[in-house]
Amino acid sequence: MLKRNLAELSVADGKLYRDAMARYAGHVQLVTTAFNGERRGLAVTAACSVSDSPPTVLVCLNHHNEKNRIFFESGIFALNSLAFHHQALSHAFSGLEKLTMDERFGHGNWDTLVTGAPALVDAIATYDCRVVNMIPQSTHTIVVGEVAALRLGGQNPALVYMDRSYRTL
Numbered sequence: 001m002l003k004r005n006l007a008e009l010s011v012a013d014g015k016l017y018r019d020a021m022a023r024y025a026g027h028v029q030l031v032t033t034a035f036n037g038e039r040r041g042l043a044v045t046a047a048c049s050v051s052d053s054p055p056t057v058l059v060c061l062n063h064h065n066e067k068n069r070i071f072f073e074s075g076i077f078a079l080n081s082l083a084f085h086h087q088a089l090s091h092a093f094s095g096l097e098k099l100t101m102d103e104r105f106g107h108g109n110w111d112t113l114v115t116g117a118p119a120l121v122d123a124i125a126t127y128d129c130r131v132v133n134m135i136p137q138s139t140h141t142i143v144v145g146e147v148a149a150l151r152l153g154g155q156n157p158a159l160v161y162m163d164r165s166y167r168t169l
């Protein structure tokens with residue numbers, strides 16, 4: 001049994017990796033930015049804290065998607081942590097409905113904090129960041145942001161993505 005698992009592990013198989021990562025429970029966040037009068041936002045789970053001194057977060061963005069270039073040029077982003085009642089909002093920002101940015105941002109109430117990146121008014125928390133580092137890695141770029149402003153919302157149950165569906169904590 002052990003031998004079989006090791007053999008499976010040695011296979012450079014993207015599907016096996018994706019199936020394994022499907023078991024990872026990720027808090028869904030909307031990462032947003034604004035630049036030259038344009039806004040962009042998408043649903044992500046590859047985002048987390050780096051440090052509390054100074055407060056720093058990271059988000060991994062697919063740079064094969066040309067539309068993500070705005071994040072690499074704007075120098076700012078906001079991470080908006082979603083609550084369970086934000087499922088429809090997450091879906092709108094996941095790209096599956098092929099909505100325009102105006103249509104995406106038509107869902108939810110938005111304002112800005114310090115940097116100008118769109119901030120979801122009823123997010124559990126919004127981390128408003130200035131980009132301090134960008135590290136390309138294979139298909140994605142790790143964008144590191146220092147938190148310039150932070151807004152805490154209601155302590156609602158978190159929206160979690162696991163087993164390719166929404167859950168809550």
Ligand SMILES: Cc1cc2nc3c(=O)[nH]c(=O)nc-3n(C[C@H](O)[C@H](O)[C@H](O)COP(=O)(O)O)c2cc1C
Pocket residue numbers: 028041042043044045046047060061062065067093094095096098161
């Ligand atoms: C639950 C979930 C998590 C996602 N996590 C990420 C992520 O961490 N990084 C990323 O680049 N894309 C992630 N995506 C994909 C983007 O949301 C999607 O590629 C993007 O919205 C594509 O469509 P667009 O170019 O029309 O915006 C995720 C999608 C879903 C549904």
